[in-house]
Structure formats: C-alpha cells, structure tokens
Amino acid sequence: MRLLAVQLMTFCLVLSVWDFQETGTPPMAFMHESLGKWHSVVVPSDILESNASSANPHNRGVVVVIHQENFAAALSLVRELACLGADLPVELHHCGAPEFPPDLAVALKHPALAHARLVDACELATARGLPHPGLYSKAARAWLMPLAVLVSEFDHVMVLDAHALVLRDPTPMWTHPGYETTGSFFFRQRDLVPADLSKSRFTHLLRKYSDLYVRDRSILASSLGLSANFSAALNGSSQSLRLVDPAFFLMHKTRHGDRLPARLKQLLMHVRTDSAFDWRSSHSRRGGAQRVLVTPPDCVFFLFELLHQPTHLAALGASTLDAARDVQLHPTVFCGPVAQYLLGNASQDLLYVHGATLLDPQPKGFSEQHYSYMGYNDVPSYVTTPRPPQPIKQLPEFPTCDAGVQQFEPLSASFYMALARRRAHYHALALGTYHGLATCS
Known part of the structure; x- marks a missing residue:
C-alpha cells in the first residue's frame, strides 16, 4: 500500500508539472479522443508547401465548399478521397467567420486530414476587387462555388460537392481524352426536357x-x-x-x-x-x-x-438510385439521388452518387420534407442502367423523381462498402469522436 501511494503521488506530480508547461504533448493525450477532442499535430507550412509542389507538378487539386451545415460531409469527403488513393491537395473554401464551423480547426489537426487547407474565398474576393458579398455568405448560396474556382491556387480544378459519394479514385479523370482535348469535363443533369x-x-x-x-x-x-x-x-x-x-466537374482554368x-x-x-x-x-x-x-x-x-x-x-445521361420501397410500390419511378457512370465502364464502376439523403439522417428539416422520399435513404438497392441523355418523365404525385425507369439492376457490393466507410467517417466527424478516421478498412 505504501508503494502504491508513492506511485500515485508521483503520477499526480507529473501531471501538475506538465500543466504549467507551455509546449509539449500531454501524457495520455489519446484519452482526449473519447471526449470528442484531438491533440494538436503541427506540421510546418514550408514543409507542406515543399511536399505539395514536388508531388503535384501539374498544379492539380480538389475544391470543396464548406460551411456549418456541411462540415461533416466535406471532411468525410476529404478522407474518402485519400482512402480511394487520390493523392491530391484539397482546398476547403468558406466565406468569412460566420460560415466557419467552430470544430473545423480542431478536426483539421487530425493527421488523416493533413492534405486539406482552409481558404477564405470571400477575403480573397475582396482583395481582387469583388464586393464582399451577401451572395456567398449564406450556406444555401451556391455562388460560392464559382468564386472558389476563381480564387483557387490550382490551375487544374476538380470541383466536388461535399455530399458527393465518390466510389472510385477520380484522379484518372485528368487524363481522360475529353479533358485533355478541351480542358473541361462536365456530367449531365438528370432533369432533361426536349x-x-x-x-x-x-x-x-x-x-x-x-x-x-x-x-x-x-x-x-x-x-x-x-x-x-x-x-x-x-x-x-x-x-x-x-x-x-x-456535384462534380473539372476545368483547366488557365x-x-x-x-x-x-x-x-x-x-x-x-x-x-x-x-x-x-x-x-x-x-x-x-x-x-x-x-x-x-x-x-x-x-x-x-x-x-x-x-x-x-x-x-459526358456522353451518358444521369442515372438514379431507388428510395425506400420504390421497387415494391412503383418500379418505374425512382426517387433516390443522381448517380453518374463513365462511358465504357461497367455498372459496378459507378463514379459517384450525389445525395445528402445517403449521409445525413435528417437532410432536410421536417417542414421542408414535402414528400416522404426527401428523408434519409437508409439502404438503396437498385440503380438505373446506363443510358443516353433523354427527356425526363415526371408524374404530378412524384414531381422530383425519375418516372421513366425502364431498366435497373442491383447495386454492387463495392457500393455498400464505400457507403459504409463514408457513413462511419461522416458520423465520427459529426459527433466529434475521430477514432475511425485513421483507417480506411
């Protein structure tokens, strides 16, 4: 007992001395994870810039707009790109302090997010003579996206929406013949008319x-x-x-x-x-x-x-995932999110799906959910097969759905693996417990 008392006194003395130190990592800092905090990991900026320039000779990078409402989605997207093998720097563009999520600076100290950096696009806009805008300062204002493209330091810009579920490494898009020929690559909207x-x-x-x-x-x-x-x-x-x-496009802006x-x-x-x-x-x-x-x-x-x-x-038109019970209730009407293929790839090689309903348990406030399918899409099962662009068919009772579904097929196992991993990272960030960010399994 006397030995145990001495050990406890020594341990308390070490902790009390450490509290008065101005620098250093506290002992047992890993325990902060369980409380939703993360210890500081500081990497000198000159080292980051040197590594980025040597590893990115073409000045390619990803641009994502971030604000308080999509904080977890944006950072989980950054992590997912790394898990897919996309070794690209990421700029997270926001508009001033009001749109700066309070937990963002803490989360970005995680080593898994070290290749992402914050950019105040509105501050840069003011420096370039653009009026400091209410146009960009609201989360719902999508004009922050073209502003981010303008002020980005990248020459080759890959723009991704925070809620895009990327299913395979998008890096080969830089060498796609269409992009190399024109300096741009866009995917089609689903809502087409003659x-x-x-x-x-x-x-x-x-x-x-x-x-x-x-x-x-x-x-x-x-x-x-x-x-x-x-x-x-x-x-x-x-x-x-x-x-x-x-949700996704590329452009060579210079x-x-x-x-x-x-x-x-x-x-x-x-x-x-x-x-x-x-x-x-x-x-x-x-x-x-x-x-x-x-x-x-x-x-x-x-x-x-x-x-x-x-x-x-893109030569192909957009496809659609089903929402809950679509196939049972109306198999020719799919109300899930938009999905995109690349021409020549098999259906199990979907490039991405655009849908907050797959990640956020409450993607819209209940007052905004005019239709049941605007809620959380827990487990989608099918996707329409690749097809050329064509006018969308809509029905009055399903005004935002694809009512012209003719062929569909089951989603692949790789889709569910990617969705499960993205959801795990999303909820870890949303809850402030970053245990799973270090792993891609």
Missing part, C-alpha cells in the same frame, strides 16, 4: 452574357451564335436551365490564359444585379409557373461557349 423547349432560352441567356461582359476582341456580337459543340449539348436541358451536374478567370470575375461582379441568374426562385408545389433559372455550375459551363471554346460533356 431540345425544342430549351434552345431559345439558352440563346437568350448567352445574349445577356454579351451585355454583361467586357468581351475579348475575338468575341463580336454578330458572332455570338451557338457553336456546333454547344448546340450538340442542347439535346436536352431542364426547364430551369440546368444542364450540368453541380488553359486559355487569363481569359476564363477574367470572364468568371465579370460574371460574379454582375450576377447580384441581374435577375436572369436568380436560380433560387421559389417553386410552386401546385404546378404554378416559375421564373427562368440558371445554376452557378451552368454559368461556369457557359463561359467556355462565350469564349468560343469547346467543352466536354
């Missing part, structure tokens, strides 16, 4: 662009007609002018010198004052009319056309 209903709206939008921009000398008002490449892309577009999937960044800056300077870009107009649940809308990713896509430069748009 081309005869879309072309006039796109032409109108491009005319408005011509009024907004300080154009290059090579771009004349008389030559603003749609290119053959862009016209081919108009085989389908949505009623809200959404053509490209906002491929044409500073022309593309300059036009993007002009767009961001004028978008607040032009109602044509008010893409978040209210929708009527009773089938009422809606204003002409355009999404920020589509604006980035249109920039290439304005510069008379080709873009690469």
